[in-house]
Amino acid sequence: MLNIFTRIVPLALILLANATTHAQDDYKLGPDSMVQPNVPQGTVTKHSWTSTKVFPGTVRDTWIYVPSQYNGKTPAAVMIFQDGAAYVNTKQSFRVPTVFDNLIHKGEMPVTIGIFLNPGTIPATKAGGKPRRNRSFEYDTLSGQYARFLLEEILPDVGKQYRLTNDPALRAIGGISSGGICAWTVAWERPDHFSRVLSHVGSFTNIRGGHVYPALIRKTEAKPIRVFLQEGSNDLDNLHGNWPLANRQMAAALKFSHYDYRFAMGTGGHNGRHGGAILPDSLRWLWRGWNEPTAGGSKKN
Amino acid sequence: MIRIASLAALCLLMTLPAAVAQDMPLSQVLVPGEHWQLVGSGYRFTEGPAVDRDGNVFFTDIPNNRIHRIDANTGKVTVFAEQTARTNGLMFGSDGRLYGCRSGDNQVVAYDSDANHTVIASDIACNDLVVASDLRLFVTDPAGRRVWTIDAKRNKRVVACGISPNGIILWPGEGTLVVTERNQPHLWTYRIEPDGSLSHREQYYQPLRLLPGQARPGSDGMTVDTNGRLYVTTSAGVQMFDPTGRMGGVISKPHRGSLANVVFGGPKRNIMYVTAGDRVFQRKTRVQGAVHFLKPPTTPR
Numbered sequence A: 001m002l003n004i005f006t007r008i009v010p011l012a013l014i015l016l017a018n019a020t021t022h023a024q025d026d027y028k029l030g031p032d033s034m035v036q037p038n039v040p041q042g043t044v045t046k047h048s049w050t051s052t053k054v055f056p057g058t059v060r061d062t063w064i065y066v067p068s069q070y071n072g073k074t075p076a077a078v079m080i081f082q083d084g085a086a087y088v089n090t091k092q093s094f095r096v097p098t099v100f101d102n103l104i105h106k107g108e109m110p111v112t113i114g115i116f117l118n119p120g121t122i123p124a125t126k127a128g129g130k131p132r133r134n135r136s137f138e139y140d141t142l143s144g145q146y147a148r149f150l151l152e153e154i155l156p157d158v159g160k161q162y163r164l165t166n167d168p169a170l171r172a173i174g175g176i177s178s179g180g181i182c183a184w185t186v187a188w189e190r191p192d193h194f195s196r197v198l199s200h201v202g203s204f205t206n207i208r209g210g211h212v213y214p215a216l217i218r219k220t221e222a223k224p225i226r227v228f229l230q231e232g233s234n235d236l237d238n239l240h241g242n243w244p245l246a247n248r249q250m251a252a253a254l255k256f257s258h259y260d261y262r263f264a265m266g267t268g269g270h271n272g273r274h275g276g277a278i279l280p281d282s283l284r285w286l287w288r289g290w291n292e293p294t295a296g297g298s299k300k301n
Numbered sequence B: 001m002i003r004i005a006s007l008a009a010l011c012l013l014m015t016l017p018a019a020v021a022q023d024m025p026l027s028q029v030l031v032p033g034e035h036w037q038l039v040g041s042g043y044r045f046t047e048g049p050a051v052d053r054d055g056n057v058f059f060t061d062i063p064n065n066r067i068h069r070i071d072a073n074t075g076k077v078t079v080f081a082e083q084t085a086r087t088n089g090l091m092f093g094s095d096g097r098l099y100g101c102r103s104g105d106n107q108v109v110a111y112d113s114d115a116n117h118t119v120i121a122s123d124i125a126c127n128d129l130v131v132a133s134d135l136r137l138f139v140t141d142p143a144g145r146r147v148w149t150i151d152a153k154r155n156k157r158v159v160a161c162g163i164s165p166n167g168i169i170l171w172p173g174e175g176t177l178v179v180t181e182r183n184q185p186h187l188w189t190y191r192i193e194p195d196g197s198l199s200h201r202e203q204y205y206q207p208l209r210l211l212p213g214q215a216r217p218g219s220d221g222m223t224v225d226t227n228g229r230l231y232v233t234t235s236a237g238v239q240m241f242d243p244t245g246r247m248g249g250v251i252s253k254p255h256r257g258s259l260a261n262v263v264f265g266g267p268k269r270n271i272m273y274v275t276a277g278d279r280v281f282q283r284k285t286r287v288q289g290a291v292h293f294l295k296p297p298t299t300p301r
Helices: A002-015 A084-088 A096-105 A135-140 A145-161 A178-189 A210-218 A243-256 A273-277 A279-287 B002-015
Strands: A043-050 A059-066 A077-082 A112-117 A171-176 A196-200 A226-232 A260-266 B037-040 B046-051 B057-061 B066-070 B077-082 B087-092 B098-102 B107-111 B117-122 B129-131 B137-141 B146-150 B156-161 B168-170 B176-180 B187-192 B198-205 B222-224 B230-234 B237-241 B247-251 B261-265 B271-276 B279-284
Touching: A043 A145, A059 A084, A059 A096, A059 A145, A077 A084, A077 A145, A077 A178, A084 A096, A084 A112, A084 A171, A096 A112, A096 A279, A112 A145, A135 A145, A135 A178, A135 B198, A145 A178, A171 A178, A178 A196, A178 A210, A178 A226, A196 A279, A210 A243, A226 A243, A226 A273, A226 A279, A243 A260, A260 A279, A273 A279, B037 B066, B046 B098, B046 B261, B046 B271, B046 B279, B057 B087, B057 B271, B087 B129, B098 B117, B098 B129, B117 B137, B117 B146, B129 B168, B137 B168, B156 B198, B168 B222, B176 B198, B222 B261, B230 B261
Parallel strands: A077 A112, A077 A171, A171 A196, A196 A226, A226 A260, B046 B087
Antiparallel strands: A043 A059, A059 A112, B037 B279, B046 B057, B057 B066, B066 B077, B087 B098, B098 B107, B107 B117, B129 B137, B137 B146, B146 B156, B168 B176, B176 B187, B187 B198, B222 B230, B230 B237, B237 B247, B261 B271, B271 B279
16 A cells, blocks of 8 residues: 555656645646636537547547637637646646636637547456556557548547648647647658647657657658757656656757747746746647638748 | 654546556665575476465476476476476465466476376466466466466466467466566466456566667566566566566576576575576575465365
């Protein structure tokens, strides 16, 4: 019993936005992360998804946010978050539904349907058998498989219920930790579908070879991707790599190859406090010019 | 402390379910100052290391048609069986018998404590096998490019094909089966269905470490520890993966020759044994091997 706690506690302390507060993580949420009077609120519905094609056998929780401004006629922009439970929660650091409400209301981002996806698990059929946790396989693997999952399973399914844009300039993707590198990988593999990436404490380290991205970015013709990287100087340093150094390498490579990028280096650790506090500004930057004809995506970054 | 831990654990479950995995560096496995020690030499090709309830380790010398026994307490190596028809993969069952792949006569057999064997199944070009706690077997057939299962009533059938399987192992808890292919830079995982069929195949363990200039990892035999780590012998050494499929490190080879298979033995099952060409080596570790024979069989064979 104690063993379980000694394992879980450090993880919990590292990850939780609200459990404890270290000085270097003392980031405060601003008004755009709070429910504001006279700002219409969108709706969030919870679903589950059983993959039959790309990650067969996996089950996962999903949530869909629909802004109140969505009218069913104009195709909505799309933003997909990995580790969706952390982003859709409106009491913790990110509070994406609330931030979306406020930014959409002010016209600082388009009318956007938010899709929040948890990683998959393959439950064991045998009593006592452990489920196969698919998070690292889905998020850390350098391949187009996760992008295919979004394009062939998730987006068509959500698209049955809502009118979604096919314009890569109006499709964004984000995530934290391995979800951050996952978001980058999706756009890197399919820039014809996703052009805006938001990474929080992204794992551009050697979990499954992701440390090679800075080198790839420097020696590959630049892709039409706009990327916001948030990182903290007290982030992880473990067997997979050093997160602050890895994110600095990413930022330097993006600069070298003339990407439209922003790098926000804070002082926090491996959690969402800093990323949550600056989320409204990050989204404003990521979506800037969304309503200008030449802005964003494959036309111009 | 427990109260804080409970709270933190509860919060963790509420926020990022299945989101994080414990880091498992090699330092959790290796003992400082402990290195490989030679157990025996002068064999022709050693394979199939298997541990019994007392921690004694059995291995085969395939071309010499012998199975040897390493005493858990004295380390003394004796001959257990002769004229073994090129017996290859070995594993103990919950009935106390030593199951083996007699590759020379295409039979899966069970050796009793006096080394007399009973045929369990015939006409399988078997290479390696794993025995579940209910005495269901999974057997690799590289030449036939298929995996067989044999139930406790000795009915055999093919449950996977289209790969060239080699090593085979079950997770602790037996929910997931893992299969190696020597030439592929990944290991396959399958879910085991109640009837013994296999589903939801995935290249879960990847990428494997490759030697410079080589495209094939040479992955062969595997074993698992009680924390769910998986160990696979390869050309680069013994590669260790965590339960989420992330490679955690490569344990150096004991000699320049090849490695075929690995198991944990000794009274505490904390000694790693590798079969390595004409020799067998051991080294002390900080982990304990997992076995599936500690539960009594549900259906006596």
